[in-house]
Amino acid sequence: MQESILTICEAMPWILEGALITIGTVAAAMLLGLFLGVPMAIGQIYGNAATRGVIALYVWFFRGVPILVLLYLFYFGLVYQLNPLEFSLFGMQCSISLALSPFAASCIVLGLTSAAYQSQIFRGAINSLPSGQLKAARALGMRDFEAIASIILPQALRLSIPGWSNEYSILLKDSALVSVLGAMELMARTKAVATSTAEYTAFYVSAALLYFLITWIGLRGLRYAEKNFRIPGYSHL
Amino acid sequence: MTVKSLFFAFAAAFVLMSSPASAAEHYVNGIDANYPPFALVDKTGKPTGFDVDSMNWIAKKMGFTVEHRPMDWDGIIPSLLAKQIDMVCSGMSISPERKARVNFSEPYWNIRKYFLVQKGSALTKDELLKGKKKLGVQAGTNEAELLKQQAEKQGWNYELRFYESPPLAIEDLINGRIDGAAIDSAPADEAMNKGKKPIKVVGEFAEPDDFGVAVRKEDNALLEKINKGYALLKNDPYWEELKAKYINVK
Amino acid sequence: MNEATQQTPVLEARNIGKSLGGRPILSDLSLSVYKGEMKVLIGPSGAGKSTFLQCLNHLITPDTGELLLNGERISPANKGELRSLRERVGMIFQDFNLFDHLTAQENVSIALVKVKKMSRRDASLRAMMELERVGLSRRAGLYPAELSGGQKQRVAIARALAMDPEVILLDEPTSALDPELVGEVLAAIRELARGGMTMIMATHQMDFARALATEILFMEKGAIIERGAPASLLAPGAKTRTQAFFARLVAEESAC
Numbered sequence: 001m002q003e004s005i006l007t008i009c010e011a012m013p014w015i016l017e018g019a020l021i022t023i024g025t026v027a028a029a030m031l032l033g034l035f036l037g038v039p040m041a042i043g044q045i046y047g048n049a050a051t052r053g054v055i056a057l058y059v060w061f062f063r064g065v066p067i068l069v070l071l072y073l074f075y076f077g078l079v080y081q082l083n084p085l086e087f088s089l090f091g092m093q094c095s096i097s098l099a100l101s102p103f104a105a106s107c108i109v110l111g112l113t114s115a116a117y118q119s120q121i122f123r124g125a126i127n128s129l130p131s132g133q134l135k136a137a138r139a140l141g142m143r144d145f146e147a148i149a150s151i152i153l154p155q156a157l158r159l160s161i162p163g164w165s166n167e168y169s170i171l172l173k174d175s176a177l178v179s180v181l182g183a184m185e186l187m188a189r190t191k192a193v194a195t196s197t198a199e200y201t202a203f204y205v206s207a208a209l210l211y212f213l214i215t216w217i218g219l220r221g222l223r224y225a226e227k228n229f230r231i232p233g234y235s236h237l
Numbered sequence: 238m239t240v241k242s243l244f245f246a247f248a249a250a251f252v253l254m255s256s257p258a259s260a261a262e263h264y265v266n267g268i269d270a271n272y273p274p275f276a277l278v279d280k281t282g283k284p285t286g287f288d289v290d291s292m293n294w295i296a297k298k299m300g301f302t303v304e305h306r307p308m309d310w311d312g313i314i315p316s317l318l319a320k321q322i323d324m325v326c327s328g329m330s331i332s333p334e335r336k337a338r339v340n341f342s343e344p345y346w347n348i349r350k351y352f353l354v355q356k357g358s359a360l361t362k363d364e365l366l367k368g369k370k371k372l373g374v375q376a377g378t379n380e381a382e383l384l385k386q387q388a389e390k391q392g393w394n395y396e397l398r399f400y401e402s403p404p405l406a407i408e409d410l411i412n413g414r415i416d417g418a419a420i421d422s423a424p425a426d427e428a429m430n431k432g433k434k435p436i437k438v439v440g441e442f443a444e445p446d447d448f449g450v451a452v453r454k455e456d457n458a459l460l461e462k463i464n465k466g467y468a469l470l471k472n473d474p475y476w477e478e479l480k481a482k483y484i485n486v487k
Numbered sequence: 488m489n490e491a492t493q494q495t496p497v498l499e500a501r502n503i504g505k506s507l508g509g510r511p512i513l514s515d516l517s518l519s520v521y522k523g524e525m526k527v528l529i530g531p532s533g534a535g536k537s538t539f540l541q542c543l544n545h546l547i548t549p550d551t552g553e554l555l556l557n558g559e560r561i562s563p564a565n566k567g568e569l570r571s572l573r574e575r576v577g578m579i580f581q582d583f584n585l586f587d588h589l590t591a592q593e594n595v596s597i598a599l600v601k602v603k604k605m606s607r608r609d610a611s612l613r614a615m616m617e618l619e620r621v622g623l624s625r626r627a628g629l630y631p632a633e634l635s636g637g638q639k640q641r642v643a644i645a646r647a648l649a650m651d652p653e654v655i656l657l658d659e660p661t662s663a664l665d666p667e668l669v670g671e672v673l674a675a676i677r678e679l680a681r682g683g684m685t686m687i688m689a690t691h692q693m694d695f696a697r698a699l700a701t702e703i704l705f706m707e708k709g710a711i712i713e714r715g716a717p718a719s720l721l722a723p724g725a726k727t728r729t730q731a732f733f734a735r736l737v738a739e740e741s742a743c
Binding site for chain 1: 546570571573574577578580582583584585586587588598601629631633646647650
């Protein structure tokens with residue numbers, strides 16, 4: 001027992017570094033998903049038929065294809081089929097290679113996937129708002145994008161926080177998949193050290209605790225946000 | 238983390254760079270850190286193992302630098318082809334399928350396939366094959382594929398259980414969750430000799446397997462250096478030292 | 488109407504028609520409202536009063552007909568003209584439609600900032616003045632969920648007034664309110680009428696209509712079937728549809 005704890009202490013710096021990669025991946029994916037998911041939700045509700053179709057196709061694709069497949073397709077398929085990029089500029093032969101780190105590629109793939117899910121969270125939230133909100137804003141002479149930005153989104157984003165907490169937990173679990181690209185995150189490092197020391201139970205318990213801690217801190221943060229932005233008596237749920 | 242700093246982190250990830258100039262030859266070796274004793278990480282995450290130490294020695298002798306990058310075994314050949322890594326020296330068996338996509342060095346290690354059972358067990362190899370036993374193998378390996386194919390052809394009726402790594406299969410064998418394990422001699426020897434695990438060998442299966450270093454098809458210069466390096470290493474006392482340290486061959 | 492012909496109506500609707508799914512819901516409605524007038528639309532629910540009002544500021548696009556604001560024709564295809572129409576025509580909704588995430592004061596000031604491009608400071612000051620006018624300056628910091636229905640509707644009135652509209656459309660402003668809260672809202676509207684505000688209002692408040700309307704328009708099945716001054720339509724013993732409708736409303740109320 002004492003020996004196990006000693007081993008874990010020695011391995012901790014390396015494993016914690018992996019936890020940072022995990023946290024970074026999840027945070028970047030959440031934000032990318034937010035920045036893409038909000039316009040997608042808006043496009044899917046207020047856009048024309050073509051916009052709605054394209055977004056629906058995107059959502060359908062990213063929800064239907066396993067993340068592992070997406071990681072392979074994007075990283076080994078797409079990026080490196082185009083690499084190095086060769087072209088001629090003013091008669092000069094140029095060759096650039098896109099140095100996309102496994103970490104960045106993981107963030108992008110998880111972010112694009114999360115955008116598909118987050119757009120549906122936001123879409124649900126926007127649809128749950130009474131239609132009179134947009135009507136009232138229009139009746140005052142607001143442009144549609146002003147009305148969406150200052151009336152619809154502030155309310156919809158508040159209503160999205162519970163769905164967001166859910167998405168956070170899911171992304172955290174999905175982040176363990178990115179080790180196929182060579183991003184040695186928390187799970188991959190735990191596995192490697194557990195194998196070499198044969199301290200399976202001890203290391204997997206410590207990984208479980210770390211995941212729990214990351215989940216707890218993230219959910220606390222979101223709950224804080226929910227409280228902070230809470231409007232007295234306001235809820236459509 | 239502020240939004241701004243995240244933005245910069247992303248921007249940095251997209252930096253465009255010109256093709257790497259060859260100053261002092263630097264290579265990246267992708268390893269499966271879950272394959273002791275050939276490739277693993279120590280408690281502090283530092284890559285080590287028979288293959289890692291071998292390649293370090295070869296790099297020094299042949300005048301290049303090498304960096305070992307632990308990664309998921311499933312992504313290791315795609316990573317090699319995508320130039321994320323330059324070689325795979327990590328207990329990789331030379332197989333026709335792999336040879337179609339990458340080039341291999343001369344075999345540097347010959348590995349056998351063991352059937353393992355608990356030390357006190359009276360099970361024989363025949364009973365393992367035909368007695369409806371639970372048999373552990375490492376997922377994604379040649380032997381897992383082979384045992385699956387052979388079962389149909391030969392009428393063997395074991396039930397295969399797939400494990401991430403050989404030591405996990407050995408753990409479950411000792412726990413009694415499986416009746417036998419079919420794994421490479423190297424991790425098995427290590428477990429028996431070094432780990433003092435209560436297991437024993439009751440037979441072998443298939444042809445012995447050869448380990449080689451995989452490189453991209455066009456990397457002939459690197460392949461030549463590796464082949465020369467192994468030739469030197471095998472005639473050096475350090476080879477015996479490595480074998481004693483990691484594999485405990487008597 | 489004769490005495491005002493030399494004037495231009497503040498808002499004029501000509502031959503407004505609208506169908507939904509092949510079924511006509513408004514047919515050939517025309518209306519002119521002059522400065523300081525209050526037109527009252529009455530009629531059973533489903534008569535198309537609300538749809539008609541929303542056609543007047545193009546929240547609903549009519550299929551036929553045209554709108555003139557101070558004699559100028561509004562071309563609905565021009566989004567700028569449409570926004571300017573809405574900016575100049577205020578609207579009060581049946582269920583208030585206050586912005587739920589904003590305080591009473593912010594509800595009033597937001598359009599001043601976003602549409603009239605006022606500074607935030609000026610807009611809040613103006614918002615306070617309008618809230619004062621409807622007697623709610625002490626509730627300025629409260630959110631809609633913290634206000635009573637009557638207070639919500641008064642905030643909505645202040646929100647409309649802050650835009651300095653030339654005419655206000657009121658879509659049954661008291662019908663979502665508990666009976667004891669109706670009075671305060673009607674008082675606020677009466678105050679507007681006294682101040683000379685031009686209004687078109689759909690309502691079931693017949694006493695209110697009788698006292699304040701310059702003209703009553705009785706609607707049924709998407710058409711105006713009776714129109715006239717309250718004194719003639721609601722004269723004792725008048726055999727008008729309006730009178731009959733009024734009598735039925737009174738009977739229903741006393742039956743409750």
